[in-house]
Amino acid sequence: MYIQVGRAWFYERKSMVTLKYQEVLVYLKEQIQRGKYNIGDYLPSENELCVQFSITRTTARKALEELQKEGFIVKIRGKGSRVAERRKSLGLLSVKGFSEAVGENVHTEFLQRPLRTKWSEEIQHPIREGDKDTECFFFERLRFVGDSRVMIGKNWFPADELPGFLDTEFIEGSFFKTLSKRYLIEVLGSSSELRAELADEKEANILQIEKGTPILHVSLLFRTSNEKLNIYSELYCNTDEFPIGNHYNL
């Protein structure tokens, strides 16, 4: 049913096993990802691709246009197709630096490991009808960039939808990655409310800042591919050193 082109998988069409422009697309993407072409380098010109792959310019252009749409290159008239800096996070809120400084610089600690409990008054979004009926799972984490404590994150969601969650280790420390890989649930959208507040004593203690420091309070409601699984989050961020970033592309 699915076929592999390079390292990528495509749904197999009946008589056209491979789309030519996808072949070129996958080839170029791999070259970029493997570092043959670095940021600022120019890819082979359209005419060169025509010869290499025995295709017409229309097809070569289609591949390059797709590559541009995905953010890998910028086409420049009279010069060529230059490898661009890849777009990072898409829509979800992320601490600036989380994506760039992947790995050592960033880590997360549990303030409260997952447990079954009642819905909290702290949740800002109205809790949906179906959700009220059951109890929920809750966990709370503290996120660091380097030694700086930048965010308290609290999460609630209906307990019935994720069986075995209390016994599951987070995959690579990520809740969303766990949802995706263990439960095959994807986040489809979110709704958020933003408030600037002054840190109360408890928040100030955890974030190690002075009481009364301005903090960013983000209230999130995530919609997922399991329509019964709404995730409610409340984030409290110290934006002094690291602002919260958010990217959106049509």
Next chain:
Amino acid sequence: MYIQVGRAWFYERKSMVTLKYQEVLVYLKEQIQRGKYNIGDYLPSENELCVQFSITRTTARKALEELQKEGFIVKIRGKGSRVAERRKSLGLLSVKGFSEAVGENVHTEFLQRPLRTKWSEEIQHPIREGDKDTECFFFERLRFVGDSRVMIGKNWFPADELPGFLDTEFIEGSFFKTLSKRYLIEVLGSSSELRAELADEKEANILQIEKGTPILHVSLLFRTSNEKLNIYSELYCNTDEFPIGNHYNL
């Protein structure tokens, strides 16, 4: 230097006064905006457009692809090009209540009417290379919900891309609506940074709050269908009564 196609302005190329696909694009966009085609309707097929405009399918397809990229239609194999619901909050931040309470409850006042000036140090996003070369237009507004002053909005963008802007009245008081209807430019994406700050004296005065009240500072960079038109915005919000809302859908 600039020419008008329909109600929209384009930079004039030397020998090709009008790009054919843009002619089609502008025509279809106007038809949609004027309500000839409503959400769910199907546009003329590619072949019909070929006949109407005396063009080949390649050119008709180019126009439709652009229209799809800007979010106006969805192309469906075997059926046609269906007018889609234009995604509204495009990652745009909106004061909660602005959309619900459209009309009487909400209004906007200019603190500074549009003028030509230099780029400001206040802009948080790095100003892109091409943008630095020219001067910019700037305007500043204060937004109310009822009698409450909830947001100061400052906007900058390259002056050369919007000819006649200083003499243009805002359509329905909206900058983005003006961009869309007068210049046929659509917002394709945004990148934002969020910070919680304490109001300084000037901000406090304008928003009529106490100095030192926590305010939400949103730094935005909008990407549009005119790749030379980047819009830089700095918003200062009093979220005490009205939090800032943001919706995202994949």
Next chain:
DNA sequence: TAGTGGTCTAGACCACGGT
């Protein structure tokens, strides 16, 4: 089966950038 959009060919002329 007729009509739609998706892919592709083999050409052409143009504007732009750098030599």
Next chain:
DNA sequence: CCGTGGTCTAGACCACTAG
């Protein structure tokens, strides 16, 4: 000047949708 990407023509075959 040559090579680059941008636009455009006039075809072709294909897969999908619906009557």
